Amino acid sequence: MPGTLNFKKVAKTIKIFAVAQVGLVAMLVYVAVVFQRQFQATGKAEGFMYAVIAACVIQLALFFPIFKFSGKEAERDLALTSTNLSKDEIKAFSKKKRYSDIIKFSVFCFYAMFILQAPKIPLILSVLFFSFMLTVLTYLQCYNFAARKLMKQGTTPRA
Numbered sequence: 001m002p003g004t005l006n007f008k009k010v011a012k013t014i015k016i017f018a019v020a021q022v023g024l025v026a027m028l029v030y031v032a033v034v035f036q037r038q039f040q041a042t043g044k045a046e047g048f049m050y051a052v053i054a055a056c057v058i059q060l061a062l063f064f065p066i067f068k069f070s071g072k073e074a075e076r077d078l079a080l081t082s083t084n085l086s087k088d089e090i091k092a093f094s095k096k097k098r099y100s101d102i103i104k105f106s107v108f109c110f111y112a113m114f115i116l117q118a119p120k121i122p123l124i125l126s127v128l129f130f131s132f133m134l135t136v137l138t139y140l141q142c143y144n145f146a147a148r149k150l151m152k153q154g155t156t157p158r159a
Contacts, residue, residue: 007151010077014147017140024140028133035126047123055130062135067142073100074146107135 032052039048076096079085085093111132118124 007078007081010074010081010147010151013077014144017144021137021140024133024137028130028137031126031129031133035122035129038122039126042122044122048126051123051126051130054127055134058127058131059134059138062131063138066135066138069100069103070139070142071146072096074143074150076100078147078150104139111135 032048035051036045036048039045076093080090080093111128115125115128115132118128
């Protein structure tokens, strides 16, 4: 039962994610410069390219799950913009949001613990930092893409 759609909240989320992406890209460039200097200082400048390649391979492996996850989140957020949802539907969407928040927090904790426990070898740390930042950027990009696509369609996605 599609109702009146109000995409203001989702549009605001898209704008916030865009600002966050700019900040993350700036941080990614800064961290890359720091690691590149570290690699040059140790005389292993080729290690930087190995780290970049490894982070890209990890991102390729994670892209499809991130794309599916963020697409489902965008569908859920857009479905919540409908004005005539029943209490059961709102409860189901709230439960899904809670689970997705737990998944996002778990991924953050995984990377945080992995980075804290990893040996202080520049190659390993750089791969971890790069893959973490690229994972967050990929999620934000995929969410924005899915939300914009669904908003253009103008229909309420079903749960």
